[in-house]
Amino acid sequence: MSAPNLWRRLVAEFLGSAFLAAIVIGSGIAAQRLSPGDTGLELLENAAATAVGLFAIILMFGPVSGAHFNPVVSFADATLGGISWRDAAAYLPAQVAGCISGAVVANLMFGLDAVSISVKQRASGPHALSEVIATAGLLLVIFALARTGRAASAPAAVGAYIGAAYWFTSSTSFANPAITVGRMFSNTFAGIAPSSVPVFILAQVGGGIAGVFIIRFLYPALTPAQA
Amino acid sequence: MSAPNLWRRLVAEFLGSAFLAAIVIGSGIAAQRLSPGDTGLELLENAAATAVGLFAIILMFGPVSGAHFNPVVSFADATLGGISWRDAAAYLPAQVAGCISGAVVANLMFGLDAVSISVKQRASGPHALSEVIATAGLLLVIFALARTGRAASAPAAVGAYIGAAYWFTSSTSFANPAITVGRMFSNTFAGIAPSSVPVFILAQVGGGIAGVFIIRFLYPALTPAQA
Amino acid sequence: MSAPNLWRRLVAEFLGSAFLAAIVIGSGIAAQRLSPGDTGLELLENAAATAVGLFAIILMFGPVSGAHFNPVVSFADATLGGISWRDAAAYLPAQVAGCISGAVVANLMFGLDAVSISVKQRASGPHALSEVIATAGLLLVIFALARTGRAASAPAAVGAYIGAAYWFTSSTSFANPAITVGRMFSNTFAGIAPSSVPVFILAQVGGGIAGVFIIRFLYPALTPAQA
Amino acid sequence: MSAPNLWRRLVAEFLGSAFLAAIVIGSGIAAQRLSPGDTGLELLENAAATAVGLFAIILMFGPVSGAHFNPVVSFADATLGGISWRDAAAYLPAQVAGCISGAVVANLMFGLDAVSISVKQRASGPHALSEVIATAGLLLVIFALARTGRAASAPAAVGAYIGAAYWFTSSTSFANPAITVGRMFSNTFAGIAPSSVPVFILAQVGGGIAGVFIIRFLYPALTPAQA
Numbered sequence: 001m002s003a004p005n006l007w008r009r010l011v012a013e014f015l016g017s018a019f020l021a022a023i024v025i026g027s028g029i030a031a032q033r034l035s036p037g038d039t040g041l042e043l044l045e046n047a048a049a050t051a052v053g054l055f056a057i058i059l060m061f062g063p064v065s066g067a068h069f070n071p072v073v074s075f076a077d078a079t080l081g082g083i084s085w086r087d088a089a090a091y092l093p094a095q096v097a098g099c100i101s102g103a104v105v106a107n108l109m110f111g112l113d114a115v116s117i118s119v120k121q122r123a124s125g126p127h128a129l130s131e132v133i134a135t136a137g138l139l140l141v142i143f144a145l146a147r148t149g150r151a152a153s154a155p156a157a158v159g160a161y162i163g164a165a166y167w168f169t170s171s172t173s174f175a176n177p178a179i180t181v182g183r184m185f186s187n188t189f190a191g192i193a194p195s196s197v198p199v200f201i202l203a204q205v206g207g208g209i210a211g212v213f214i215i216r217f218l219y220p221a222l223t224p225a226q227a
Numbered sequence: 228m229s230a231p232n233l234w235r236r237l238v239a240e241f242l243g244s245a246f247l248a249a250i251v252i253g254s255g256i257a258a259q260r261l262s263p264g265d266t267g268l269e270l271l272e273n274a275a276a277t278a279v280g281l282f283a284i285i286l287m288f289g290p291v292s293g294a295h296f297n298p299v300v301s302f303a304d305a306t307l308g309g310i311s312w313r314d315a316a317a318y319l320p321a322q323v324a325g326c327i328s329g330a331v332v333a334n335l336m337f338g339l340d341a342v343s344i345s346v347k348q349r350a351s352g353p354h355a356l357s358e359v360i361a362t363a364g365l366l367l368v369i370f371a372l373a374r375t376g377r378a379a380s381a382p383a384a385v386g387a388y389i390g391a392a393y394w395f396t397s398s399t400s401f402a403n404p405a406i407t408v409g410r411m412f413s414n415t416f417a418g419i420a421p422s423s424v425p426v427f428i429l430a431q432v433g434g435g436i437a438g439v440f441i442i443r444f445l446y447p448a449l450t451p452a453q454a
Numbered sequence: 455m456s457a458p459n460l461w462r463r464l465v466a467e468f469l470g471s472a473f474l475a476a477i478v479i480g481s482g483i484a485a486q487r488l489s490p491g492d493t494g495l496e497l498l499e500n501a502a503a504t505a506v507g508l509f510a511i512i513l514m515f516g517p518v519s520g521a522h523f524n525p526v527v528s529f530a531d532a533t534l535g536g537i538s539w540r541d542a543a544a545y546l547p548a549q550v551a552g553c554i555s556g557a558v559v560a561n562l563m564f565g566l567d568a569v570s571i572s573v574k575q576r577a578s579g580p581h582a583l584s585e586v587i588a589t590a591g592l593l594l595v596i597f598a599l600a601r602t603g604r605a606a607s608a609p610a611a612v613g614a615y616i617g618a619a620y621w622f623t624s625s626t627s628f629a630n631p632a633i634t635v636g637r638m639f640s641n642t643f644a645g646i647a648p649s650s651v652p653v654f655i656l657a658q659v660g661g662g663i664a665g666v667f668i669i670r671f672l673y674p675a676l677t678p679a680q681a
Numbered sequence: 682m683s684a685p686n687l688w689r690r691l692v693a694e695f696l697g698s699a700f701l702a703a704i705v706i707g708s709g710i711a712a713q714r715l716s717p718g719d720t721g722l723e724l725l726e727n728a729a730a731t732a733v734g735l736f737a738i739i740l741m742f743g744p745v746s747g748a749h750f751n752p753v754v755s756f757a758d759a760t761l762g763g764i765s766w767r768d769a770a771a772y773l774p775a776q777v778a779g780c781i782s783g784a785v786v787a788n789l790m791f792g793l794d795a796v797s798i799s800v801k802q803r804a805s806g807p808h809a810l811s812e813v814i815a816t817a818g819l820l821l822v823i824f825a826l827a828r829t830g831r832a833a834s835a836p837a838a839v840g841a842y843i844g845a846a847y848w849f850t851s852s853t854s855f856a857n858p859a860i861t862v863g864r865m866f867s868n869t870f871a872g873i874a875p876s877s878v879p880v881f882i883l884a885q886v887g888g889g890i891a892g893v894f895i896i897r898f899l900y901p902a903l904t905p906a907q908a
Binding site: 458462465466469473476477479480481484485488489492495496498499500502503504506507509510513514515517518559560562563564565610613 | 719720721722724725728729732805806807810811814818821822825826829831834837838840841842844845846847848849850851895898899900
Binding site: 004008011012015019022023025026027030031034035038041042044045046048049050052053055056059060061063064105106108109110111156159 | 265266267268270271274275278351352353356357360364367368371372375377380383384386387388390391392393394395396397441444445446
């Protein structure tokens with residue numbers, strides 16, 4: 001199959017990012033309502049829904065756009081010789097718009113105002129360190145598979161990785177600037193206050209750069225099928 | 228293997244739909260009994276059992292009938308050039324009868340009356356929006372895989388998707404008119420009052436139509452193996 | 455690879471059945487200790503450990519013995535033209551001895567007496583119906599895969615199915631006479647009183663017979679690779 | 682692809698072991714904070730994060746180093762004709778250093794002192810028996826797959842096995858001397874007091890020896906692809 005045209009790919013990135021944000025935020029709202037006062041159980045519900053949901057939506061949109069839903073992934077892919085820089089730049093606004101739309105849809109599905117700005121402060125040193133590590137690990141999973149002819153395992157691997165990273169980091173692993181922006185627009189369980197966003201995005205970019213270096217060291221050769 | 232004859236396929240749809248309803252309703256009853264007063268944990272138990280159960284029953288019946296268990300899936304398949312319209316129409320009563328039978332079996336497995344009519348009101352705007360989105364997403368998962376030669380991943384993908392959709396929608400994602408009807412017949416955790424059923428089915432049909440449009444846009448070409 | 459000799463296969467059935475019982479009973483003891491008074495959470499922990507553990511042990515022993523760990527599976531396999539009747543009869547005592555040994559090991563791993571006889575009454579009509587359905591479904595999963603060249607999916611499918619069946623039946627789905635016997639020997643969460651065992655085993659045999667009939671109807675032809 | 686050079690493989694073992702320890706310890710800290718006083722739920726959260734995290738990191742580093750992260754696995758591999766003894770000896774310090782580093786990173790991600798020595802006593806007869814069985818089972822999973830051309834299933838199988846073993850053993854299944862050492866360095870949920878470490882490591886070595894004997898009996902032949 002030749003690569004789908006850019007317009008179709010942008011629609012896929014937009015819809016997939018919208019589903020991603022709706023899953024993360026929607027399951028957070030459900031968890032908060034159904035398990036009030038039990039933060040651990042809420043996060044377990046939120047993480048489990050996100051992990052299996054990610055698996056499904058990467059399968060849904062992967063053959064069209066690569067199912068990045070994440071500018072760090074797109075730009076890392078460009079750096080590592082996958083998509084063009086021009087395409088990565090085109091993906092970014094589709095991803096951000098998708099994540100914001102998904103936040104709105106999640107709010108509406110639960111009968112809330114279409115938009116509410118989160119007041120949850122998340123910026124801190126440990127959270128920034130968490131985002132660096134979570135993002136570097138995410139790139140390692142994706143490109144270790146892509147560079148060894150195992151891309152068919154990526155949907156399960158990314159879902160599993162993020163499910164774990166909700167728990168092994170203190171930041172619950174956003175690891176994605178687009179969803180970080182989207183999560184500002186819901187003052188619910190998964191929200192993030194706008195003032196905390198710059199720290200998160202900086203840390204994610206830092207983690208992305210670290211991840212690319214490690215991938216280049218560990219997997220220097222592209223297999224012919226991936227080049 | 229040539230396609231099994233229609234009679235055998237209808238038995239498969241009936242049995243699979245019965246298992247589906249027994250899993251959804253039975254695990255709901257167990258959850259309600261074992262975790263009283265903790266709705267979040269109940270839904271986690273119900274969603275986890277449904278997700279892994281769906282995976283198993285799609286594997287069980289897939290090679291015979293396609294393992295739809297859902298009229299929206301069957302009619303979307305007919306629209307998209309899969310099964311014939313005549314077969315889709317024949318599947319529908321088997322699916323509905325299967326889901327009702329599964330509800331009865333679930334009730335009996337837990338020592339309840341064979342039939343009790345649910346009084347759980349579920350009709351609302353946010354729930355209808357949830358059903359539209361849940362059903363469109365379900366079709367996207369199924370046909371994105373079918374149209375790209377990845378149908379072998381459908382059992383895991385559908386189970387995972389529905390497991391997530393229990394949480395990211397406010398309706399817990401019925402996404403299936405046949406099970407919506409079946410769930411009227413058990414006045415337990417997973418039940419739905421008859422008066423709420425029409426709204427759910429309308430929303431599911433709407434989501435099905437939206438899903439078919441998106442699939443046609445994103446995956447216009449049938450691969451030769453699927454045509 | 456030619457079939458391993460019978461002695462090696464019996465060791466595999468013995469060890470696998472021991473692991474199975476140790477997983478079911480051991481995780482039940484852990485759940486009971488760590489989540490006292492919360493039966494729903496206990497069952498969730500027990501079911502999740504069993505589901506993923508089954509996946510692992512079927513992978514462990516499958517190529518040697520087929521990883522039945524269950525006389526109903528072995529005799530159904532003989533009926534359906536898989537292993538010989540003589541081999542099925544040889545598997546049975548290895549499976550029962552394995553499950554009893556696993557119960558002892560579980561007790562010892564948790565610092566309990568090597569053997570204690572369960573006093574948990576489980577015999578009832580709804581539980582018997584549950585065992586019939588759970589066992590028929592288990593055979594459907596296994597032989598639907600075996601007869602369509604998809605046996606590689608059996609470890610995940612059986613684990614997932616049993617994980618669901620813990621919840622959608624009132625009996626928590628023993629579905630296996632060998633482990634039913636083994637579970638008498640631990641007076642803990644997963645135990646069963648000896649007086650309840652005959653009803654369970656009868657129901658499992660009934661479910662096995664029903665399962666074989668359904669498989670023969672739905673999947674009449676063996677693929678050449680399986681014959 | 683020819684085998685990557687040793688230096689690259691050691692970096693992979695170091696990073697993978699660091700991720701492993703960060704996942705185990707980090708998710709333990711999160712569980713302890715978010716579900717205080719509910720040990721069962723804490724262990725469920727910890728086990729689930731570890732299971733899915735292991736799946737992801739074995740996929741991440743497998744093609745480079747084999748993704749052992751565990752000296753018992755490396756020396757068993759040498760015994761069974763996989764890697765050389767010299768390489769196994771080189772892996773060991775990378776694995777231990779990685780697990781210690783991962784403990785430090787986990788502490789820092791949660792805003793704790795970089796190092797704190799655990800005071801959790803874990804040495805006991807039942808725990809030692811648990812570690813023997815857990816480690817033997819781990820080797821059985823890994824080498825049953827490696828010796829039958831199914832190594833592609835190892836990431837999922839190892840994650841699932843360890844997820845189950847958290848529950849079916851009383852020790853929560855460390856099954857790995859490197860992470861046993863690493864877990865001394867965090868006085869949190871997953872920690873272990875230094876005085877308990879020798880018993881655990883001895884039991885793991887004993888389980889490793891037992892595992893190798895069972896593998897040799899059940900799977901005597903290397904398939905050509907693995908030799």
